[in-house]
Amino acid sequence: MQISLIKKTSVAGILVAATLSSAAFAADDYKLGLVTFLSGGAAGPFGVPAKNAADLTIEALNNGTLPAPYSSKGINGRTIVPVYVDEAGGATKQSSEYRSLVERRGVDAVLGYISSGDCLAIPAVAEQLKTLTVLFDCGTPRVFEENSYKYVFRTGPTATMDNVAAARYLKDNFEGLEAVSGINQNYSFGHDSWNDFIGTQQVLNASTKVSTKQFPKIYAGQYGAEISALMVNSSQVIHSSFWGGDMEAFLLQGAARGLFEEQTPLLTTGETAMFRLAEQIPEGTILGGRGPFGVYAPDNALNSWFRKAYTAKFGTPPTYPSYKMVQALLGLKLANEKAAEKVKGKPTQDDVIAAFEYLEYEGPGGTVKMNRGKGHQASMEMVYGRFTNKNGKPAITDVRRYVADCVTPPEGVSSSEWIEQGLKGAKCN
C-alpha cells in the first residue's frame, strides 16, 4: 500500500515537473527543428559540417557574440533551442519526421534539407501544417519554379546557378574549346547539373562537342570503366558535379591513371575537397563552391568570425554546407527581428513571412537577395577558380565572380526554359 502510494506520488511529481519544464521551455525558447544528414554517405561531406556550423552559430547567437547586425541575443531575445533530426531515410520518412517536429515537438520553425528529393517533398507538408520552413542547401531549381509557397523559403543558390557559371567560366578561360565530357551521378542532381551545364555551354559556344557523358550510380566508388571511357573519348574539360566520397574516389583513381594530365576536371563542388585532397587534385583543376563560400567567401566581418571560430573548434576550415547553414540561420533571425521591429512587439508567423520575402541581408558568403520565387528563393553571385598547390599550400587562382543576374533565370522563368531561350535577360558584369 505504502509502495503504491510512493509510486503514485513519484509519477505525479514527474508529470508536474515535466509540465512545468515544458511550459517554461515554450515560454522562453525559440524551438528550431534542424534537419540534416547525420548518417549515410552525405553526412560526412554535408550533414555534419552543416550541424557543426549550426551548433557554433546558435551558441554565438544565444550569447550575442556575433558581429552586427546579428549581435542581439537569440531570436528576438528568445534562446534558440535546436531539435535535430537525421535527414537519412528518404522523402516519405522525412515527411513523417517533419510532422513529428511540428505537431509533437512544437517547433517554431524548421530549417534544413540537403537532398533535393526532400526539398521537393517537404514544402507541401509545410504548407499543410502552416509552419515557417527554411531550406538551406538542396540544389534543385524546381522547388519554386513549379510551385509557389507561402511558408517555405530557400536561402541558398540552386544547382542551375552553379552550372551556368561553370559554362561561363569555360567561355572566359578556354578559348577555342572544342569538346567536353561529363561524369555525374545517376540521380536528379547529377542529371540536372549536366543538362544545365551542357545546355548553357551550347548557348555560349555552339560548336562544342560532347565526347562522352557518364552517369554512374551514386556511391558507386569504382570508376575504372568510366575513366577508360573518358580516356578513349578524350576532351579538353571533364565536367562533374560529383560530391563527397564519389568525387574523392574519382579524383584518386583518375589521377593515378593520368586522366587529368591532358584533360582538365571541372568540379562544381570541388572546393569541399581542396584541403583534404590537396596532394591529389591536379594543378589547374576548376573548382566551384556552389556559391561564394569557403575559399571564395568575401573578406567581411562575418566570414572572418565564422572561419576563425569554425577552424578553431573543428580543426578544419568550413566548406559550403557550413556557410549555407549559417546564412539560413541569419536570414531566419533577421526576418523575425525585422518583423518584431515593424509590429513593435512579438510578431506573428505571417509578420515573419512578410519580413522574409524579398529580404536582402549579409552572410559570411556575402549578400543574399531573396529576389526569386516571389521573394522566397535566394540568388547570390557564383564563383569559380583554378586549384594550385605549387607552393605546397592549397590555393585558388584565376578567380572569376559572376553576379547573380548573370547566372540566374529572371523571375517567372524556369531554368530549363531560360537556358533553351539562350539565357535571355542575363545581366553580366
Added chain:
Amino acid sequence: MKLVIAMLMDGVIYASWLFVIAAGLTLIYGVMKILNMAHGSFYAIGAYSGASLVGIYLAGGNPVWGSYLVLLGAALVIGALVGLMAERGLLRFMYGRDEVVMILVTYGLLLILEDVIKLIWGVEAYSTYQPYTLLGRSKIAGLSFANYDFVLIGVSLLVGFLLWWGLNRTRSGKLLQVVIHDRNTASTQGINVTRMFTVTFVIGAVLGALAGALTAPGISVMPGLGVEVIVLAFAVVVIGGLGSVGGALVGALIVGLARAAAVHIYPDAELFVIYGVMALVLAFRPQGLFAIASARKI
C-alpha cells in the same frame, strides 16, 4: 581495338574486385546455407580498418611499401575477429532455422554493425591513397591503368586458387564437402560440423574484410559502403549459383564485362545491365549457372 581492350581490361578489373567480395558470401552460403547480409559490413569494416591503420602507420613516417602488409594484416586479424564474434556470439544460436529467418538475423546484424562502424569511425570519410599510387601505372594499347589494379587481379586469382585447392585437395576441404552435401550424415560420421561452420564463417568474413581493405586505397571510405556493395555481391552469386565458388568467378566476370561494355557503348544502361543479366540468367536457370538443381522437401 582500343575500345575492345579497354572493355576487356575494365571488365576483368571490376570482376576481380567483385569476386573477392562474392567468394566469401558464396562460401558461407554453400557450407552453412546462410545468405549473409552482414557480409557487406565485413567489407566495410575491412575498408575502415585498412584505411585508418594505414593512416596511423604512415603518420609514423614508415615506408609506404609496408602499408600493403598493414592492409593485409588488418583484413586477416579484424575480419577473423569480427567473423568469430558474429558466429559465436549470434549465429550459432540460430542454426537449423529456416533460411529466411537467417536472412533476417544477418540483416539485423548488418544494421547493428553499420552503427558500430559509425560509433568507432564517425561519419567522416577516410582516404589512404598512398598504396594505390605507389605502384605507378602501365600503358596497354595507349590506355593507362593503375598497377595496383593488376595486383587486385592477382589477389582474386590467388583467392580463387586457394579456395579450389582447399576444398578439393586437402583433407579438411573434403570433409567440408561432406558437410555441404549432407550435414546430418557428416555429423553421424564424426565430423565436427559446428567447428566446420565456425571456420567457414571466419574465412568468409576474412574474405569480405580483405576485399574492403584492398579497395580502401582507391576510394574514399565513407558510411554506407557495405550496403552498396552487398547488392552487387548478391547479383554475382545469384548469377553464378548460390554456394558455387566457380560460379562466383564466372558471375563476377559476366557482371564485370557486361558493365564495362555498357559504360563504353551505352552508358545510360550501366546500372540496368547488371540486373538485366541477372534476370536473364534466372529466367533460364533459376538456380544460377553453376549450382546443381536439387529436390525440395515439401
